[in-house]
Amino acid sequence: MASHTTSHNPDELTAGHCGLRIGIDIGGTKIEAVLVAPDGTIVATDRIPARRGNDQVVEDVVSIARSVAGEHFESVLSVGIGIPGQVDCATGRIAHVVNLDIDTLELGALAGKQLGLPVHVENDVNAAAVGAAHVLAGTDMSGTIVFLNFGTGLAAGIVDNGTLLHGYSGAIGEIGHVPVDPNQFECPCGQRGCLETVCSGASVGRLWPKANPPMPGLITAAHLGDMEAQRVLAMVTHAIVDTVQMVAQAYDPKLIIFGGGMAKTGQPLIDVTLEELARREAHCPFLKGLHLADRLRLAPAAEPLGALGAAWAAASI
Ligand SMILES: [Zn+2]
CATH class of the missing domain: 3.30.420.40 (ATPase, nucleotide binding domain)
Incomplete structure (x- = not known):
């Protein structure tokens, strides 16, 4: 289990808050996640070390999405991911992510299925x-x-x-x-x-x-x-x-x-x-x-x- 560095700011969020979004930035060495309120305020952050390989990347995305949302997971509308390499943002398919040993991976579909949420994938430069x-x-x-x-x-x-x-x-x-x-x-x-x-x-x-x-x-x-x-x-x-x-x-x-x-x-x-x-x-x-x-x-x-x-x-x- 990866070690999480989580920070929640409960003052920013009231119970039953709706319309939250999760954003995840996958780099060569670390994965960062934010939980964002409808007005763009960051209400929680999390960070874990990145692991190489298709299964590991999907597993880490699912894990960090759940941990950054915490008890508010039910109020999350969507998950966005930024990752280096070639990204087909219409399908969430990624290719040639050399730093993470990924040849091709249906990242959007696989993470979306496990999380039960729409997952949108972008190239990391586009996301930034x-x-x-x-x-x-x-x-x-x-x-x-x-x-x-x-x-x-x-x-x-x-x-x-x-x-x-x-x-x-x-x-x-x-x-x-x-x-x-x-x-x-x-x-x-x-x-x-x-x-x-x-x-x-x-x-x-x-x-x-x-x-x-x-x-x-x-x-x-x-x-x-x-x-x-x-x-x-x-x-x-x-x-x-x-x-x-x-x-x-x-x-x-x-x-x-x-x-x-x-x-x-x-x-x-x-x-x-x-x-x-x-x-x-x-x-x-x-x-x-x-x-x-x-x-x-x-x-x-x-x-x-x-x-x-x-x-x-x-x-x-
Ligand atoms: Zn050139």
Whole structure:
């Protein structure tokens, strides 16, 4: 039996409360769950270590859903799950979750059957996008919000008037593998110059192995006058702003949220991005007129965005 780290806030909840939602974020090392009230308030959280394998993942989802809801389980309307890998959100089928040793798994159907509830599964970046959009935009979900996940890889989640966009094949937002970077590094996907070979968390770690986490160390070294750090930082910020421009000019979003592990760098990451953006704006009135600097936000690091977003995404189906 996994050890649960549960927190309930009974003051937020009265007995017989209806319309609760469960959100579950499955990562490579841990599973986080939240119980969300209709107004979006998190009334309970739970966390367990992640285990590998199909049966274990289904078992852990069922277990954490029951534990986070506790005595309120009967009032739960739906369960949302965010998980890495390929997700068919119409069927809840997942594929190629390498970190969890999953080839294919009917996660939505199997968990739904055991819980007796509708279970909606999303890709983890999409789930975090919904979570971040709700936390930063509040009740006004009008317009388009783009969430850029600077994690091991680079991908975007796009929320349009409160609803996730999935595209024709479910591959919307896979901008990490657009091969536009002039350094032309080889990418495991088979192409060269993919954006994520330069501006994902893993790539910055490869380009600047002298610090861990690499991005804050890289920025500090560059600011202290280290010329190699300045060269690497210029390369990284160039790719970041290429990414920002790509989503900004394709979607004209009201907010562009920086999330994922690299966003934990905080304001210095936004600052170096704004410096590169300002360099480009200096000789491009068109770009300057888009006021992209006003639209950049950091994902709130303290919130369980993936679990929260999974709950919201399930609620909007
Ligand atoms: Zn690639």
